Amino acid sequence: MRKLLKLGPGILICSALLAGACEEKTAEERGAEMAQEKLDLVKGAAGVLDQQGNAVGETAGRGVGDALKGIGSGLKDVVFAQVPVKLAAGAAESGITVGKATEGDNAGGKRMVNVYLTFAKPFDGRLRLRAFEAGDVETGRADAIDGNVHRKAGDGGGFAFAFDETVRLSKLERCDLETLPTEKKLRADPGAAEAGIEANQLTETVRDGKLEVSLYAIFRKAFKGTAELRIFDADDKEIGRSEPTPKLDQAADSSSTIAFEVTAPIDQAKIETYEFHVATARGKAKTKTKTKSAQ
Numbered sequence: 382m383r384k385l386l387k388l389g390p391g392i393l394i395c396s397a398l399l400a401g402a403c404e405e406k407t408a409e410e411r412g413a414e415m416a417q418e419k420l421d422l423v424k425g426a427a428g429v430l431d432q433q434g435n436a437v438g439e440t441a442g443r444g445v446g447d448a449l450k451g452i453g454s455g456l457k458d459v460v461f462a463q464v465p466v467k468l469a470a471g472a473a474e475s476g477i478t479v480g481k482a483t484e485g486d487n488a489g490g491k492r493m494v495n496v497y498l499t500f501a502k503p504f505d506g507r508l509r510l511r512a513f514e515a516g517d518v519e520t521g522r523a524d525a526i527d528g529n530v531h532r533k534a535g536d537g538g539g540f541a542f543a544f545d546e547t548v549r550l551s552k553l554e555r556c557d558l559e560t561l562p563t564e565k566k567l568r569a570d571p572g573a574a575e576a577g578i579e580a581n582q583l584t585e586t587v588r589d590g591k592l593e594v595s596l597y598a599i600f601r602k603a604f605k606g607t608a609e610l611r612i613f614d615a616d617d618k619e620i621g622r623s624e625p626t627p628k629l630d631q632a633a634d635s636s637s638t639i640a641f642e643v644t645a646p647i648d649q650a651k652i653e654t655y656e657f658h659v660a661t662a663r664g665k666a667k668t669k670t671k672t673k674s675a676q
Contacts, residue, residue, distance in 0.1 A: 500536045512550075608629060
């Protein structure tokens with residue numbers, strides 16, 4: 382203290398200013414400095430081991446390895462910080478349990494979150510994370526990159542969610558895990574393409590306990606005949622068919638919305654793909670089904 386006084390009040394003022402500047406650093410900046418310090422420490426230790434590893438005895442080597450292991454664990458917690466994830470209210474009956482959730486490696490301008498889930502019940506659907514900051518302000522949504530998810534009871538596994546780069550994971554108060562119905566795919570049998578028909582805009586409706594499906598069809602060629610939908614699960618196994626439509630009579634370069642009824646009981650959650658088939662007015666199906674060769 383006497384030495385400081387001899388140097389004059391200017392030194393005291395500078396010291397106070399420096400202390401104030403340190404306090405003005407944000408938590409994010411301090412965290413970045415901590416992470417960099419650990420990285421430098423690991424790099425330095427790795428360099429020494431690389432140069433002098435042969436001279437390190439067995440006991441000393443084990444001690445250094447344990448030290449580096451501890452440093453690595455701490456560094457991992459800093460770089461891949463945990464993310465608060467819980468089940469959304471609507472997913473409470475899904476049988477899903479949320480395990481560890483952490484930040485992942487950012488890729489393609491996306492901020493990744495990895496979540497480990499276990500399934501007490503069979504699950505068929507999609508998974509989505511909704512991100513919230515303080516004040517219950519929603520800042521982003523991310524679907525699991527796996528797409529449709531099909532799991533048996535007792536299964537577990539990790540799932541990756543990709544948020545937009547504008548979402549600040551360090552600012553999140555929580556993420557809600559939602560369950561959604563499977564996203565249905567629509568494809569056309571080669572026979573429909575041969576007939577000059579293109580199909581899109583699939584919609585599903587349940588009316589009086591029966592499934593009704595409609596699609597928008599474009600007829601590049603004139604067409605007279607009927608159409609039906611064949612239904613497949615995630616393993617591409619056929620699990621049902623719609624009733625054939627009433628007779629269609631479409632001019633070339635026309636379009637129409639076609640409705641299909643599925644009268645037989647079917648588990649909608651198991652549906653992965655609808656396949657559009659047509660049959661000409663003569664009753665010959667426009668399909669390219671492969672036949673098995675004789676044994």
